Amino acid sequence: MNNRAWLFLLPMLIIMSLSAFIPLMTVVNYSLHYIFSGSMPQYVGLANYLEVMRDSSFQNALGRQLIFSTMVLVVQIPLGIMIALALPKKGTGATISLVLLGIPLLIPYIVVGIVWRLFTQSDIGVVPKVLALFGYAYNVALDPIDAPLTIFLLDVWHWTPLVVLLCYAGLQSIPDAFYQAAQIDGASTWKTFRYVTLPKLRPVLILAVLLRFMDSFKIYSEPLLLTGGGPGSSTTYLSLFVARKAESYELGYAGAVSVIYLFVVVTFSFIFFQIMKNLGKGEHSR
Amino acid sequence: MKKRHIALIIYFIILFIPIYWMVNTSFKTDGEILREFSLYPKTITFDNYMEIFTSEVWRNSFMNSIIYVFLNVIITLLAAIPGAYAFSRWRFRGSHHLFFWLLTNRMAPAAIFIIPFTELYYTLHLFDTHLAVALAHCLFNIPLAVWILEGFMSGIPKEIDETAFVDGYSFPKFFRKIFFPLVAPGIGVTAFFCFTFSWVELIIAKALTITDAKPVVVTLTVGIGAEGVKWGLLAAAGVLTIIPGAIVVYFVRNYMAKGFALGRV
Numbered sequence A: 001m002n003n004r005a006w007l008f009l010l011p012m013l014i015i016m017s018l019s020a021f022i023p024l025m026t027v028v029n030y031s032l033h034y035i036f037s038g039s040m041p042q043y044v045g046l047a048n049y050l051e052v053m054r055d056s057s058f059q060n061a062l063g064r065q066l067i068f069s070t071m072v073l074v075v076q077i078p079l080g081i082m083i084a085l086a087l088p089k090k091g092t093g094a095t096i097s098l099v100l101l102g103i104p105l106l107i108p109y110i111v112v113g114i115v116w117r118l119f120t121q122s123d124i125g126v127v128p129k130v131l132a133l134f135g136y137a138y139n140v141a142l143d144p145i146d147a148p149l150t151i152f153l154l155d156v157w158h159w160t161p162l163v164v165l166l167c168y169a170g171l172q173s174i175p176d177a178f179y180q181a182a183q184i185d186g187a188s189t190w191k192t193f194r195y196v197t198l199p200k201l202r203p204v205l206i207l208a209v210l211l212r213f214m215d216s217f218k219i220y221s222e223p224l225l226l227t228g229g230g231p232g233s234s235t236t237y238l239s240l241f242v243a244r245k246a247e248s249y250e251l252g253y254a255g256a257v258s259v260i261y262l263f264v265v266v267t268f269s270f271i272f273f274q275i276m277k278n279l280g281k282g283e284h285s286r
Numbered sequence B: 001m002k003k004r005h006i007a008l009i010i011y012f013i014i015l016f017i018p019i020y021w022m023v024n025t026s027f028k029t030d031g032e033i034l035r036e037f038s039l040y041p042k043t044i045t046f047d048n049y050m051e052i053f054t055s056e057v058w059r060n061s062f063m064n065s066i067i068y069v070f071l072n073v074i075i076t077l078l079a080a081i082p083g084a085y086a087f088s089r090w091r092f093r094g095s096h097h098l099f100f101w102l103l104t105n106r107m108a109p110a111a112i113f114i115i116p117f118t119e120l121y122y123t124l125h126l127f128d129t130h131l132a133v134a135l136a137h138c139l140f141n142i143p144l145a146v147w148i149l150e151g152f153m154s155g156i157p158k159e160i161d162e163t164a165f166v167d168g169y170s171f172p173k174f175f176r177k178i179f180f181p182l183v184a185p186g187i188g189v190t191a192f193f194c195f196t197f198s199w200v201e202l203i204i205a206k207a208l209t210i211t212d213a214k215p216v217v218v219t220l221t222v223g224i225g226a227e228g229v230k231w232g233l234l235a236a237a238g239v240l241t242i243i244p245g246a247i248v249v250y251f252v253r254n255y256m257a258k259g260f261a262l263g264r265v
Helices: A002-031 A047-054 A056-086 A092-106 A109-120 A126-133 A146-172 A176-184 A189-216 A221-226 A238-247 A251-285 B002-026 B030-035 B047-054 B056-089 B095-107 B110-123 B130-154 B158-166 B171-200 B203-208 B216-225 B231-261
Strands: none
Touching: A002 A251, A002 B056, A002 B095, A002 B110, A002 B130, A047 A056, A047 A251, A056 A146, A056 A189, A056 A238, A056 B002, A092 A146, A092 B002, A092 B171, A092 B231, A109 A126, A109 A146, A109 A221, A109 B002, A109 B216, A109 B231, A146 A189, A146 A221, A146 B002, A176 A189, A189 A251, A238 A251, A238 B110, A251 B095, A251 B110, B002 B231, B030 B231, B047 B056, B047 B231, B056 B130, B056 B171, B056 B216, B056 B231, B095 B130, B110 B130, B110 B203, B130 B171, B130 B203, B158 B171, B171 B231, B203 B216, B216 B231
């Protein structure tokens, strides 16, 4: 049986080695060398890693990234659950809602950037015009608070529908009998939600939290198009930081940042996964 | 009850204001976009769309995108279906580790792969071809596809396989006649997600193409970077990029409902 399994996995493994494993090893290899164009790479051990760790621009980018991803989870997950609860359970309304929710997810990142440029740019956008009515001078390109806030709202706009779709699927799979039982026991709306809905949603929520965390950690095109990482570096998140370093051919440094970056994402995802699984266990033993 | 519906309607309006604004802009002349602020086009023009349809650069970009996305979906499914079958049917040494390793690739930020991809596909003489982008996009699509398909396949009882083999079905015949129809909804959902993620991806597509395989998402970045941006044109191109996705949704809509009902997306 064992050999047969590997035979089935072979096509996948060949392609993944080409598009994941070899590139990753290349990155690791870079991270251990000083690389200047025109001369041979020089092996330097972990020197690049030390340089990255000490670099304040990296620390700031990582800090910004962690704040951003935390805000994404704190806002999008509860909002997604609330909207999913409010959606009609069946019928035409449900179908239409699902299709409408799917549309923002289908828009290419670059087009999302264009939509929001059109929407927020100081000379042609709606947002500055409307906010000016309230006496607020909004400028996404120049204001160091407006810029990250706009990127964040963009992300909420773009990705909350995904959380809604996942939660809606989870809600659909809870049998009515559970709610009837809660009703007979005289449970309040909140208690029903807390002790019936939320535990049953757990598998879907794990998926939603993981997907949103991984993807928010990869945010790249939106700040690139909307603010170019600025003003200053107020919207330079990690992906943009790495891409800038790679584009300026600081390969050793960029490689070290990449490895640390990947390590952070995988570690956090693993921790989330464990915590959420264990939360569930407490629920059952109660 | 009522309050809930009002809140929902407000949410959907907010969700669609930015999209409406793009559609609105795409039907305006450049003069109107810059000169005045209007909630709807005063004079509707189709010039922006005509310019795209008549321009060879834009037409080629759209074709390039479509070609590599379809290539990617086909490659992903061919590799992921047997892989997911192995994960769902057999527990073998290291299967859990392998599965987790696959998922870490879904987590890998594309930005870190820009340089190694460029180097690798140069070496393979595939740089600036559709195949290069299609293969590179497998980085995030194969893990996702295996994850979704494994869920669907685990939902099909193993007894079905065993009964078929006892009845004398060969493996290929069993797969084609019995197993494939059962997982078709799962394959539909998977194809949809792979299509979407490949279609919207920008970083890798931008790094691996120059001219021959330049996709529409990259052509758009060129337009947005220039001085005197033609907003009407970009808006029209943006609207057009949503259409292929919408068509795919239309074809897989029934499968998607089933996929969501299984809670595995």
